[in-house]
Amino acid sequence: MSLPDNNSYTHNREVDSIGQNTLVTAPVVNSSHSSEGAAAQLNIKNKPVAGFRRNVLIDLQIESPRPLKASTLQKYAKVKALALANKENRGSEDNQSRDTVLECTPENKGILPKSDTRTFVFNGEEIILSAKHGSAVLDDVHKFLVAHYPLGAKEDNNDPAASKAELELIESLQNIKRQTHLSAPPVEYLSSPPVIEVLMRGLRSEQFNAQYNALWSAINITFQDGQTAVNGLVVAGVIPILNNLLLSGNDTIIANSAWLLSNIAGDGSHSKYQVVASGTILRLLELFEKCTTQQELVISKASWLLANLCRPSDEKHSKIILQQCMEITSCVKFLLKSPYNEVKVDAFWTLHYVTDPNNEKLIQQINSLGFIELAITLLYSEDIEDKYSILKFLGRVSSVHDEYYTNKMARQHVIRMKYAKFLLASQKGLAKTAMIILANLCLSGYDCIEAIICSNVMPVISQYADKFKRHTAETIELVWFLHNYCSMATKAQLAVFVQHNLDVVLEMTLRVFAARNDTSVIVGLLGSIRSLITSGFARSWRSFASTKLFQELYYYHDAEVSMLAKKMHQEIHY
Structure with a gap:
C-alpha cells in the first residue's frame, strides 16, 4: 500500500565534538513488511565540511513530493548529517551562522533567495536545496546528492516533439495530480471512468511527462480509493501496459510502474492473481537481466513488488506462484547481490513466502543457490536492522522434513x-x-x-x-x-x-x-x-x-x- 504525498520529517540533534557519533532517527515509511510508525535508527560518523571546524547543530528538514521508502529516507538523513555535522561561524561578526539550516523542499514550496539555493532532481521532481546563513555548504551537499542519486533530469512539458494534443493531455494529467494532493481529494470523481480514461491515455503515451503524471496520479488514487480505482484501471487494461513500462528503460517510470502494480496487487486476492497471471514475475526477471544491482530506485520498488506478489492469499494464487517458483528464485538471486539492505530484506520475504517444506525440488534449488548460508551470515550482520524476514525464511527451511537441512544450519552456526x-x-x-x-x-x-x-x-x-x-x-x-x-x-x-x-x-x-x-x-x-x-x-x-x-x-x-x-x-x- 502506498502512502499519500507530501511527507515531511524534521530531525534535530545537538552534537558536541568532531568525530562524535550522531544518532539520526527517522520514521519508517512505505515499508510493506515492517510495523508502521516504527523508528529506524541510523548511526552517522560526523565528517568535517571544508571551512567548518566545530559541531554546533544539526537541524534536518526533509520534504519530498514523493513518499519515501525507509532506506531512502535514511540516506536523505545521512546526506544532510554528513554535510551539516561541522558548522562554525566563518568570520562574520554575528553568530547567525551557528543556526544554519539546510532544507530540502519541493519546487512549489516557499524557498530562500536564489543565491542560497541549488536544484536537485529526485524521482523526476525538482527538489530545492536551500541554506540560511550558510550557503557555503550547498556546493558540497549538491555534489554529494548528484553523485549518489543520479535519477535523471526533469523533463519539460514543452517537449519539441510533443504535439498539441499531447501537451493538452499532460495538462489534464497534472490537473488530476493536483487534485490528488488536496486535503480532501474528490475521491469519487478521481475514480470515475472519465478520469480513468485520461490516466490510461497518459500511460499509453510515449511522452515521459504524460507517463509520469499518470503513474503518480494513479498511485495516489489507488491509495485513496483502492477497490473502485483498481477495478476501473484493471478493466481498462492497465496491467499489461504496466508490464510493458517495466521495460521502458527509464528508472523513474519503471519504479513507479512497479509501485502501481504493488497497489493493484494489494487490493485483494483476485487483483493479486490477475497481476501474477499476467506474467509480471517473468517481466521482472527480464528487467533484472537488463539492469544492474546499483539501480536503487528500480530494484527497491521491484523487490517490494515481487514480495507483495508472492505473499500468500488463497489457494488459486498459491498454485500459480508455485508454477513460477524457479523464476522467482532467479529474481531473488539477483536481488541478493544488491548492496541495499532493504532490497535484501524484501528478497528474504519473497523466499519465505515461496518456500514450501514439501516441495523437494524447490528446497534443493534454494540450497544450491546458497540462500541458507547467506541468510545465516546476514542474520548476524550489523548492517541489517530488520532481521525478521531472514528468521522467517530460516524457520521455514528448518521445518523441512529432512535432517540434512537442519544439520546444515547447525554446521553453519x-x-x-x-x-x-x-x-x-x-x-x-x-x-x-x-x-x-x-x-x-x-x-x-x-x-x-x-x-x-x-x-x-x-x-x-x-x-x-x-x-x-x-x-x-x-x-x-x-x-x-x-x-x-x-x-x-x-x-x-x-x-x-x-x-x-x-x-x-x-x-x-x-x-x-x-x-x-x-x-x-x-x-x-x-x-x-x-x-x-x-x-x-x-x-x-x-x-x-x-x-x-x-x-x-x-x-x-x-x-x-x-x-x-x-x-x-x-x-x-x-
Missing part, C-alpha cells in the same frame, strides 16, 4: 551467542520465529541440541517463558521446544536442561495450559516430563506428584492425559 537477543525481542513474531527454529533443530537429534547448548541460549529460555507467559502463540512454540529437546536429548543434555531450571519452566508451562484445558499441549508436556523421569531426574518431580494440579491430571477427563499421569506416578515412586 545458525545458533550463536547473539541468538539470545532474538528470543527476547519485542518485535511481534520475532521471538516466536526464533523459538520455532530452536524447536525444529532439536528434532534433528543430539548434534543439533549440542549446538544449541554451546551457543549459550539455554539460560535465556526461562526469560523467554517469563516474558511471553501471557502470549499463547509464543508459549506454544516454547512447549514444542521443551518437548522436542526432552524427546531427543542424551542424558547429559537433559542434565544441562535441569541445570538451567528448565524443569521449572516445564512445570510452569504445564500449569498454564492445564488451566486452558488444552489437551494436545498437556499430552506433549507430560511426555517431556516422563523423558526426564525415566532418564534419572525423578527426584525433582516427587513434590509435583502431591500437588492439586497433578491430582486433577490423574483424574483428567481425557483418557490419554489420565493414563500419562498415572504412568508418571508409578515412575516417580518406583
Whole structure:
C-alpha cells in the first residue's frame, strides 16, 4: 500500500565534538513488511565540511513530493548529517551562522533567495536545496546528492516533439495530480471512468511527462480509493501496459510502474492473481537481466513488488506462484547481490513466502543457490536492522522434513551467542520465529541440541517463558521446544536442561495450559516430563506428584492425559 504525498520529517540533534557519533532517527515509511510508525535508527560518523571546524547543530528538514521508502529516507538523513555535522561561524561578526539550516523542499514550496539555493532532481521532481546563513555548504551537499542519486533530469512539458494534443493531455494529467494532493481529494470523481480514461491515455503515451503524471496520479488514487480505482484501471487494461513500462528503460517510470502494480496487487486476492497471471514475475526477471544491482530506485520498488506478489492469499494464487517458483528464485538471486539492505530484506520475504517444506525440488534449488548460508551470515550482520524476514525464511527451511537441512544450519552456526537477543525481542513474531527454529533443530537429534547448548541460549529460555507467559502463540512454540529437546536429548543434555531450571519452566508451562484445558499441549508436556523421569531426574518431580494440579491430571477427563499421569506416578515412586 502506498502512502499519500507530501511527507515531511524534521530531525534535530545537538552534537558536541568532531568525530562524535550522531544518532539520526527517522520514521519508517512505505515499508510493506515492517510495523508502521516504527523508528529506524541510523548511526552517522560526523565528517568535517571544508571551512567548518566545530559541531554546533544539526537541524534536518526533509520534504519530498514523493513518499519515501525507509532506506531512502535514511540516506536523505545521512546526506544532510554528513554535510551539516561541522558548522562554525566563518568570520562574520554575528553568530547567525551557528543556526544554519539546510532544507530540502519541493519546487512549489516557499524557498530562500536564489543565491542560497541549488536544484536537485529526485524521482523526476525538482527538489530545492536551500541554506540560511550558510550557503557555503550547498556546493558540497549538491555534489554529494548528484553523485549518489543520479535519477535523471526533469523533463519539460514543452517537449519539441510533443504535439498539441499531447501537451493538452499532460495538462489534464497534472490537473488530476493536483487534485490528488488536496486535503480532501474528490475521491469519487478521481475514480470515475472519465478520469480513468485520461490516466490510461497518459500511460499509453510515449511522452515521459504524460507517463509520469499518470503513474503518480494513479498511485495516489489507488491509495485513496483502492477497490473502485483498481477495478476501473484493471478493466481498462492497465496491467499489461504496466508490464510493458517495466521495460521502458527509464528508472523513474519503471519504479513507479512497479509501485502501481504493488497497489493493484494489494487490493485483494483476485487483483493479486490477475497481476501474477499476467506474467509480471517473468517481466521482472527480464528487467533484472537488463539492469544492474546499483539501480536503487528500480530494484527497491521491484523487490517490494515481487514480495507483495508472492505473499500468500488463497489457494488459486498459491498454485500459480508455485508454477513460477524457479523464476522467482532467479529474481531473488539477483536481488541478493544488491548492496541495499532493504532490497535484501524484501528478497528474504519473497523466499519465505515461496518456500514450501514439501516441495523437494524447490528446497534443493534454494540450497544450491546458497540462500541458507547467506541468510545465516546476514542474520548476524550489523548492517541489517530488520532481521525478521531472514528468521522467517530460516524457520521455514528448518521445518523441512529432512535432517540434512537442519544439520546444515547447525554446521553453519545458525545458533550463536547473539541468538539470545532474538528470543527476547519485542518485535511481534520475532521471538516466536526464533523459538520455532530452536524447536525444529532439536528434532534433528543430539548434534543439533549440542549446538544449541554451546551457543549459550539455554539460560535465556526461562526469560523467554517469563516474558511471553501471557502470549499463547509464543508459549506454544516454547512447549514444542521443551518437548522436542526432552524427546531427543542424551542424558547429559537433559542434565544441562535441569541445570538451567528448565524443569521449572516445564512445570510452569504445564500449569498454564492445564488451566486452558488444552489437551494436545498437556499430552506433549507430560511426555517431556516422563523423558526426564525415566532418564534419572525423578527426584525433582516427587513434590509435583502431591500437588492439586497433578491430582486433577490423574483424574483428567481425557483418557490419554489420565493414563500419562498415572504412568508418571508409578515412575516417580518406583
